[in-house]
Amino acid sequence: MSPISNTFPxxxxxxxxFTGPLTTxxxxxxxxLAPRExxxxxxKPDEEKTVKWGCLVQAKMVVLHVAxxxxxxxxxxxxxxxxxxxxxxxxxxxxxxxxxxxxxxSRLMEVYTIELDEGDVVITATDGLFDNLYEQEIIAIVSxxxxxxxxxxxxxxxxxxxxxxxxxxxCTRSPFADAAHAAGYPGFTGGKLDDVTVVVSLVQxx
Numbered sequence: 001m002s003p004i005s006n007t008f009p010x011x012x013x014x015x016x017x018f019t020g021p022l023t024t025x026x027x028x029x030x031x032x033l034a035p036r037e038x039x040x041x042x043x044k045p046d047e048e049k050t051v052k053w054g055c056l057v058q059a060k061m062v063v064l065h066v067a068x069x070x071x072x073x074x075x076x077x078x079x080x081x082x083x084x085x086x087x088x089x090x091x092x093x094x095x096x097x098x099x100x101x102x103x104x105x106s107r108l109m110e111v112y113t114i115e116l117d118e119g120d121v122v123i124t125a126t127d128g129l130f131d132n133l134y135e136q137e138i139i140a141i142v143s144x145x146x147x148x149x150x151x152x153x154x155x156x157x158x159x160x161x162x163x164x165x166x167x168x169x170x171c172t173r174s175p176f177a178d179a180a181h182a183a184g185y186p187g188f189t190g191g192k193l194d195d196v197t198v199v200v201s202l203v204q205x206x
Contacts (some may be wrong), residue, residue: 062203065121066112070107071096071127072197075135078120080143082135086112088127093183096127120203121146128196129159131176132166142200152200160198166191 065072066086089097089110091154091206099105116122123129125126129138141162166172170190180188 008100010198018088031146064112064114064116066114067109068112069109070098071130073127073130074122074124074126076114076116076120077121077139078117079144080139082139083120084112084114085112085135088130093179093185115201118203118205122201122203123159124199124201125159126195126197128167128192128194129157129198131179131194132174134175134192137162152202156198156200159200160196163191163196163198164193167193167196 037058064076067088067182068074068086071088073088075085076083089108091097097108099108106109123138123142138159141158142155145158150158164175168191172190174191176186176192177190
């Protein structure tokens with residue numbers, strides 16, 4: 001990739017602020033997804049522990065600086081492919097790195113510097129997303145949502161809802177199940193029910 005010129009138009013991350021319960025219907029979610037084996041059912045709204053939100057950030061530079069600790073992280077999608085993804089920081093399977101009293105965060109965090117282009121999609125999320133959705137499914141949801149002109153908050157809602165659906169499933173294959181098998185738990189199947197926080201940001205010229 002050629003270096004980005006300093007005269008490139010200023011960019012902004014567009015993700016209007018939202019917080020609250022999920023409202024998108026399962027029917028809309030199904031319309032955006034390719035068929036996938038599953039036996040999950042949607043729980044009652046008051047049983048949800050899903051959070052999705054957004055923010056608006058204006059930037060005069062096209063470089064994203066990230067400092068990350070633990071198994072929350074980010075994915076950057078460009079032209080329907082993964083441009084960059086953070087590496088989960090864990091001690092072992094299902095044992096994420098955490099900050100303890102007296103720790104110096106600067107010695108623990110991983111730092112990323114990524115050049116962004118207009119049209120890039122930045123997804124930051126807790127492990128509840130990444131444990132349940134494969135990269136290609138995240139890309140598919142984002143791509144089809146953009147084709148449908150959905151807002152960033154709506155895309156975040158779809159991702160969070162799908163992660164919760166897989167998390168409830170006792171039989172669907174998931175990244176968490178794959179990791180469990182690799183760690184010596186071959187009998188584990190399904191997703192990992194967990195809190196989910198998703199932030200979707202779109203890079204646009206001002």
